[in-house]
Amino acid sequence: MNHGMEYSDLGLSASDRILIWAVPPLLGAVVGWFIPAIADWATGLAWVPFQGPLELIASIQGPWVVIVTAILGLLAGMVLSHIAIKESLAVRLSDQEIRLRMHDAEQTFTRDEVSAVFLDGKQLVLLWRDHDPFADHYVRWVADSPELTPSLNALFLAREKAMENEDKEDAADLRRELSKLGITVRDDGKRQYWRQHGQRPYRP
Template sequence: MGERALIWGGFPLVGAVLGWLLPIVADWAVSLPWFPFQGPLELAAGLPAPAATVGGLILGVATGVVLALVSESEYTTVTVDDNKVTLRNDTATRTVERADVTAVFRDGAALVLLGPDTGELARQGGDMPAQERLRAAFRRHGYPWRDDGDPHAEHYQRWVEDLPDLSASAHALLKARARALEREDRSDAEQLRSELAGLGVVLRDREGKQFWRPAPPDSR
């Protein structure tokens, strides 16, 4: 709650300060012919002082509120109790039963929950509570939180085309996912990750490269 309150209070406040400074910056910028956006800046610099100040404040606060709304829409709430874990954001809600969880850890920015068959029950990236808060919550309710990350890390290997250990279907999906990563299509990459999990392929990404390890099919 404290982190979210900081965003809702901080973004509009920073926006208000920047908006208040806008007339001053505009006066300075219009004196530089090479500075971009000369038209809007001349308009801002030409406004009378009270109107320019009030307008800048309103614009700054509004921009801060919009940024806070965007941040809120991308934020994942993690609710942990003795029986289950619930991951909730604007686009989806996922619940994982405590009895199914054998490991919980952070993989970069993602929160990962593993099941008894070593497959991923959930992988959630994006904005969420800080790692210290997550660790405390999971341990308080008896979940196997691991500071050392994935307990099966040594089984990952880098994917390259035509590896004999993978099926033709898995290779096709990995090729498609490599293209999605190149064009930074996160939604498509995550959908393909789920399809690969159905084939018994667990993934993690490192610097744009895909690393995989086997797990029983349909582990999710």
């Protein structure tokens, strides 16, 4: 039961799913259709590997061959689409909780358990209130920080002003811009702390 909570679903959209289900099978069928011709052509090139399987395919004659290989390519594409959908992470957000689902497993974290949710490169990171696994890697940002480029310092400065003006939308947008440039930002009040993407978390 969701107790009347409204959720925002993140992850693959309906159009994304249609593309995933349509494109790989279609490409697989097209490639499969041309496999006999490709095999026949490749057997004349000594430098092409897998000559044995290619010669076997090229030796099979008949108009039905391209139909069979096209069907096999279609099936291979469908398997790939199924794996892509199955391996995708589904995220449901509300003002009370976050739900993560992959395969048949689902985990729910309440608002009280999580202090922040953000992307670190392609990874979704949840920070717990009692412990931040990346805590030892964060550095407090100060104006003209020598570890950062002038453009990164400019983004931090703009974000500092947005936070002072309580412009949450602009601050969030600047956080995303910094993330695109490889920087993860954590706030402590109006103080900004940062680290580079890809750093390993501290494990006690």
